[in-house]
Amino acid sequence: MQQHGKAxxxxxxxxxxxxxxxxxxxxxxxxxxxxxxxxxxxLMPVIREELHLTPSQVGNIIVASVAIxxxxxxxxxxxxxxxxxxxxxxxxxxxGAIPVMGIGLSHGYTSFLLFxxxxxxxxxxxxxxxYHTSAMFAPNCVGTANAAAAGWGNMGGGVAQIVMPAxxxxxxxxxxxxxxxxxxxxxxVGALLPIVGTGYYFLTQDTPDGNxxxxxxxxxxxxxxxxxxxxxxxARNPRVWALALGYGACFGLEITTHNIxxxxxxxxxxxxxxxxxxxxxxxxxxxxxARALGGYMSDRVAARFGLLGRTRLxxxxxxxxxxxxxVFSQTRxxxxxxxxxxxFGLFVHISCGATYGIVPFVDKRSIGSVAGLIGAGGxxxxxxxxxxxxxxxxxxxxxxxxxxxxxxxxxCCALLLRFAPEAEAETPQPLVQSxxxxxxx
Numbered sequence: 097m098q099q100h101g102k103a104x105x106x107x108x109x110x111x112x113x114x115x116x117x118x119x120x121x122x123x124x125x126x127x128x129x130x131x132x133x134x135x136x137x138x139l140m141p142v143i144r145e146e147l148h149l150t151p152s153q154v155g156n157i158i159v160a161s162v163a164i165x166x167x168x169x170x171x172x173x174x175x176x177x178x179x180x181x182x183x184x185x186x187x188x189x190x191x192g193a194i195p196v197m198g199i200g201l202s203h204g205y206t207s208f209l210l211f212x213x214x215x216x217x218x219x220x221x222x223x224x225x226x227y228h229t230s231a232m233f234a235p236n237c238v239g240t241a242n243a244a245a246a247g248w249g250n251m252g253g254g255v256a257q258i259v260m261p262a263x264x265x266x267x268x269x270x271x272x273x274x275x276x277x278x279x280x281x282x283x284x285v286g287a288l289l290p291i292v293g294t295g296y297y298f299l300t301q302d303t304p305d306g307n308x309x310x311x312x313x314x315x316x317x318x319x320x321x322x323x324x325x326x327x328x329x330x331a332r333n334p335r336v337w338a339l340a341l342g343y344g345a346c347f348g349l350e351i352t353t354h355n356i357x358x359x360x361x362x363x364x365x366x367x368x369x370x371x372x373x374x375x376x377x378x379x380x381x382x383x384x385x386a387r388a389l390g391g392y393m394s395d396r397v398a399a400r401f402g403l404l405g406r407t408r409l410x411x412x413x414x415x416x417x418x419x420x421x422x423v424f425s426q427t428r429x430x431x432x433x434x435x436x437x438x439x440f441g442l443f444v445h446i447s448c449g450a451t452y453g454i455v456p457f458v459d460k461r462s463i464g465s466v467a468g469l470i471g472a473g474g475x476x477x478x479x480x481x482x483x484x485x486x487x488x489x490x491x492x493x494x495x496x497x498x499x500x501x502x503x504x505x506x507x508c509c510a511l512l513l514r515f516a517p518e519a520e521a522e523t524p525q526p527l528v529q530s531x532x533x534x535x536x537x
């Protein structure tokens with residue numbers, strides 16, 4: 097079951113190994129972080145009216161929600177290389193709860209914008225999740241492990257879209273005013289983060305061999321302990337930037353869609369708050385299987401075609417994603433728009449999973465920094481696309497059409513990725529004949 101200490105299978109219902117405890121806490125931590133990150137999004141139609149926000153101010157809030165995550169993801173990757181994911185991830189959850197609960201104190205545009213900016217830092221949970229699963233699972237199943245953990249975490253965005261309007265309505269029925277209902281809901285969401293962070297700290301370890309701090313005290317050099325300058329090494333690798341571009345085209349559009357979907361269906365199709373939340377939530381809920389599917393497919397094609405197979409899968413997924421977005425942008429019927437949103441979302445998540453099926457093989461000496469830079473590319477894509485949605489909702493279809501072209505172009509760039517022979521050697525034939533994802537205790 098282990099290869100050099102790493103798990104060679106994913107045993108979903110097992111909690112008795114370091115790898116599976118890390119897997120489950122990694123996705124759970126990202127899940128609650130994602131809920132905290134986007135819990136406010138489906139409530140924006142209410143908040144927009146209460147705070148008298150203009151379309152430009154709504155656009156600024158969308159950009160702010162993902163801007164700081166760029167720097168947070170780079171920093172978290174660097175910190176992981178030095179202190180390990182257990183401590184860093186726990187601290188992010190403990191301190192990330194502050195702005196999530198604090199946004200409920202906002203009474204105007206400026207304070208709301210600043211809290212929304214600060215909340216974006218918890219989006220760096222993704223890098224820590226990917227680092228931890230990459231450290232725990234062998235090459236034959238690491239793509240599946242990375243994609244499943246990230247996908248189940250991403251599902252928090254869909255849960256937030258569906259659950260937050262229901263919580264808001266429930267608080268209204270209990271006698272809370274609209275002014276207080278969304279604020280109390282955000283305080284409750286924020287309280288989840290430190291609870292999960294505490295469990296993460298006490299129940300996981302950094303590597304299959306133990307925590308980095310203990311290994312260093314014992315004089316053991318972990319394969320995941322990086323020398324100073326690993327961020328610079330990662331930044332000088334052109335494959336990192338090619339994958340960052342592709343990740344901006346999939347994850348960047350994913351989080352942009354989480355921010356705009358409820359508003360788009362409210363204004364464009366005249367849906368109520370809960371109905372718009374359900375439609376927007378369908379996009380996020382695809383992450384329960386679609387991102388894992390992307391990672392699983394990446395592992396399977398690698399078994400036959402190596403890293404070239406992984407890159408071609410990514411290119412195909414991105415091109416299909418771009419096509420689906422172009423069709424969605426021109427769809428004017430509600431049923432057609434929902435259908436195309438689902439198709440677009442499916443390939444968004446598959447593309448994300450396929451991207452991080454490649455990440456562990458880019459530079460195994462700097463995996464935290466590589467994951468951080470590529471993850472930051474996703475948020476850079478979200479920031480850039482956010483500026484296209486600062487106008488009235490009626491202009492958003494044109495922005496989507498433009499983005500569809502960018503996604504297709506990034507897919508073409510993925511076809512150009514090449515790896516050295518030693519990197520190809522890190523993607524062996526499967527070590528077990530059964531599927532990588534094993535639902536057994």
